[in-house]
Amino acid sequence: MSEVLDIEALTVTYGRGPVVRALWLRLARGDVLGLVGESGCGKTTLGWSILGLLPSGARMDGTIRFEGADLRSLDGRDRRRLLGDRLAMIPQGGSGALDPLYRIGDQIVETILAHRHVSRSEARAMALRQLRAVGIPDPEARLASYPHELSGGMRQRVSIATALVLNPSLLIADEPTSALDVTIQAQVLALFRDLIHEHAGAAIVISHDLGVVAQLCNRVAVMYAGQIVEEAPVDQLFAEPRHPYTRSLLAAHPALGRRGDRLATIPGTVPDPASPPAGCLFRPRCPVAMAACCREPPWVEQPGGGVRCVRHAAG
Amino acid sequence: MGQAILTRVLLVIPILFGMSVVVFAIIRLVPGDPVAAVLGLNATPQLIAQTRQQLGLDQPFWVQYLQWLGGILHGDFGRDYRSGHPIVQLLAQTLPVTFELVVLSMLIAVVAGVGLGTVSAVWRGRIPDRVGQVFSTLGISVPDFWLGMILILGLALALGLFPSSGFTPLTDDPLDNLWHLVLPALTLAAGLAAVLVRITRSAMLDVLDQDFLRAARSRGLSERAVVLSHGLRNAAVPIVTVIGMQLGYLFGATVVIENVFSVPGLGRLILDSTLAHNYPVIQASVLVLGAVFVLTNLLVDIAYTVIDPRVARPAGA
Ligand SMILES: Nc1ncnc2c1ncn2[C@@H]1O[C@H](COP(=O)(O)OP(=O)(O)OP(=O)(O)O)[C@@H](O)[C@H]1O
Numbered sequence: 136m137s138e139v140l141d142i143e144a145l146t147v148t149y150g151r152g153p154v155v156r157a158l159w160l161r162l163a164r165g166d167v168l169g170l171v172g173e174s175g176c177g178k179t180t181l182g183w184s185i186l187g188l189l190p191s192g193a194r195m196d197g198t199i200r201f202e203g204a205d206l207r208s209l210d211g212r213d214r215r216r217l218l219g220d221r222l223a224m225i226p227q228g229g230s231g232a233l234d235p236l237y238r239i240g241d242q243i244v245e246t247i248l249a250h251r252h253v254s255r256s257e258a259r260a261m262a263l264r265q266l267r268a269v270g271i272p273d274p275e276a277r278l279a280s281y282p283h284e285l286s287g288g289m290r291q292r293v294s295i296a297t298a299l300v301l302n303p304s305l306l307i308a309d310e311p312t313s314a315l316d317v318t319i320q321a322q323v324l325a326l327f328r329d330l331i332h333e334h335a336g337a338a339i340v341i342s343h344d345l346g347v348v349a350q351l352c353n354r355v356a357v358m359y360a361g362q363i364v365e366e367a368p369v370d371q372l373f374a375e376p377r378h379p380y381t382r383s384l385l386a387a388h389p390a391l392g393r394r395g396d397r398l399a400t401i402p403g404t405v406p407d408p409a410s411p412p413a414g415c416l417f418r419p420r421c422p423v424a425m426a427a428c429c430r431e432p433p434w435v436e437q438p439g440g441g442v443r444c445v446r447h448a449a450g
Numbered sequence: 451m452g453q454a455i456l457t458r459v460l461l462v463i464p465i466l467f468g469m470s471v472v473v474f475a476i477i478r479l480v481p482g483d484p485v486a487a488v489l490g491l492n493a494t495p496q497l498i499a500q501t502r503q504q505l506g507l508d509q510p511f512w513v514q515y516l517q518w519l520g521g522i523l524h525g526d527f528g529r530d531y532r533s534g535h536p537i538v539q540l541l542a543q544t545l546p547v548t549f550e551l552v553v554l555s556m557l558i559a560v561v562a563g564v565g566l567g568t569v570s571a572v573w574r575g576r577i578p579d580r581v582g583q584v585f586s587t588l589g590i591s592v593p594d595f596w597l598g599m600i601l602i603l604g605l606a607l608a609l610g611l612f613p614s615s616g617f618t619p620l621t622d623d624p625l626d627n628l629w630h631l632v633l634p635a636l637t638l639a640a641g642l643a644a645v646l647v648r649i650t651r652s653a654m655l656d657v658l659d660q661d662f663l664r665a666a667r668s669r670g671l672s673e674r675a676v677v678l679s680h681g682l683r684n685a686a687v688p689i690v691t692v693i694g695m696q697l698g699y700l701f702g703a704t705v706v707i708e709n710v711f712s713v714p715g716l717g718r719l720i721l722d723s724t725l726a727h728n729y730p731v732i733q734a735s736v737l738v739l740g741a742v743f744v745l746t747n748l749l750v751d752i753a754y755t756v757i758d759p760r761v762a763r764p765a766g767a
């Protein structure tokens with residue numbers, strides 16, 4: 136079975152209304168999916184719901200299968216066995232992911248020891264290798280540092296190292312490079328590529344940086360208001376965006392694929408989850424909206440992906 | 451690391467010094483002549499003058515103070531006006547008893563309060579949380595001397611489970627000693643435990659919501675490691691702060707509780723000597739109780755640097 140992740144009809148609701156709406160997503164081994172979309176469209180929520188670690192107020196419906204196992208039916212112990220090992224997350228704002236009271240080395244070692252029967256010194260050696268791999272200078276000394284003694288970029292590299300240390304088969308990276316400078320970014324991107332190449336894993340890379348997505352990913356999913364509105368192979372999406380939302384996002388970037396290209400800002404605001412517009416959720420901001428858009432647009436399959444827009448349903 | 455702690459340790463010296471001045475001065479300001487109180491009704495003016503001279507009370511205030519302080523620095527707290535015994539002996543008998551009582555209450559309060567508070571936070575809104583709320587509300591609203599009476603009436607007199615009074619020194623029979631201290635320690639612990647349930651619960655709820663705790667879960671750590679190693683350790687900072695603030699209350703309450711349960715500790719010595727206008731004893735015992743409080747507070751401050759590396763190793767250092 137080459138399917139790593141299979142999400143069916145996932146809906147997540149936080150009191151006020153759904154922030155992820157009946158979302159379907161599949162990832163095969165070797166896939167690196169870029170997940171893009173404006174702030175608040177539900178990218179982080181999607182990531183944490185895969186790990187089953189949504190905040191207590193959240194309600195979740197749908198199915199999530201990871202390597203064939205139904206994640207939502209696993210008990211706590213079996214789920215913990217996966218997390219941090221085969222299914223790893225680099226949390227957004229990576230620097231807040233470290234416990235301020237523990238040394239960097241201890242936090243990585245603790246993760247290794249939770250999953251592998253190795254000695255403490257072997258675990259330390261693994262941690263050291265991984266810190267070196269993400270480009271942390273003087274890694275031996277850093278093992279003994281506390282998080283507050285490192286810069287934001289260094290802390291983010293530490294959480295990247297922690298997530299990668301056990302070679303996960305699915306890595307979810309939430310804005311993994313936002314605090315890194317350009318040279319380190321190149322190193323980290325190369326590391327991701329190697330990891331996926333070597334271990335036949337898959338990854339979801341959440342990013343605002345189209346350059347990162349273009350370099351790293353083979354597929355892109357564009358999210359709007361909790362739905363995936365377009366999914367396509369990366370070259371195709373940049374060369375020939377189909378959904379009006381994707382087009383607006385890319386409009387301001389004639390030279391695509393350059394590092395540092397940010398998503399364009401689009402006039403209007405994201406709909407309030409509590410009172411979404413009828414029909415297409417993008418309708419109030421869509422430059423090419425028409426009467427038929429008041430009904431919910433269908434998902435139209437395309438080679439290597441699809442698009443959620445009535446203009447493409449017509450052919 | 452050493453620097454911050456050393457500064458804090460050195461700070462204790464002026465604090466103790468200031469305390470000795472205040473204690474000494476207040477005793478002098480209390481109305482009533484100690485000598486008259488000691489000699490009683492058959493005092494003649496001549497006898498009073500003679501005694502004053504013997505006790506050094508005819509000297510200027512500051513000379514008296516320096517003599518007193520000099521004695522203390524040599525381990526001499528003066529003599530009991532009445533019995534003539536060295537006060538050091540009284541302190542040596544009573545201080546360990548009070549210390550044991552306070553340590554025991556502290557243990558009970560921390561185990562019960564932090565335990566129940568943690569459980570309340572983890573099972574928020576469920577039965578353990580309700581139990582914790584009822585317990586902490588009761589514990590905070592019931593005065594400790596009243597709780598002491600109820601425990602004596604219920605557990606000691608009615609059920610005969612514990613002795614209602616009396617005391618066995620630790621060195622004579624440790625078990626019997628503990629047996630006698632259970633009720634006073636419980637009484638003393640109740641209020642602190644109740645406060646600790648509340649503060650632990652809210653500190654834990656706060657920590658359980660933090661990003662790094664979710665990140666710890668995402669690494670597949672056991673629930674025990676997440677809640678205790680990462681959760682409770684981070685919540686420990688506010689908890690230790692509250693313990694530090696409640697210490698003064700705890701030491702003060704020993705005066706009441708030791709009298710309710712007839713425990714021969716420092717608190718009872720303070721009350722007895724006050725009622726008897728036994729000034730040198732009051733002076734010495736109040737000073738010692740205060741010093742113990744100051745030193746315990748020092749331990750609390752050192753605990754911070756052990757718990758939180760940001761205190762001992764600030765960024766950029
Ligand atoms: N704990 C929470 N309780 C209630 N609402 C939440 C919570 N977390 C997120 N939300 C809401 O859910 C929606 C999606 O948030 P999410 O963090 O998933 O967006 P995002 O796409 O990751 O945004 P960004 O690009 O800014 O990281 C937002 O409207 C947000 O306000």
Ligand code: SF4
Nearest residue numbers: 415418421428444445
């Ligand atoms: S369905 Fe209509 S409103 Fe929605 S994106 Fe397509 S054209 Fe625009």
Ligand SMILES: [Mg+2]
Nearest residue numbers: 178179180227
């Ligand atoms: Mg996010």
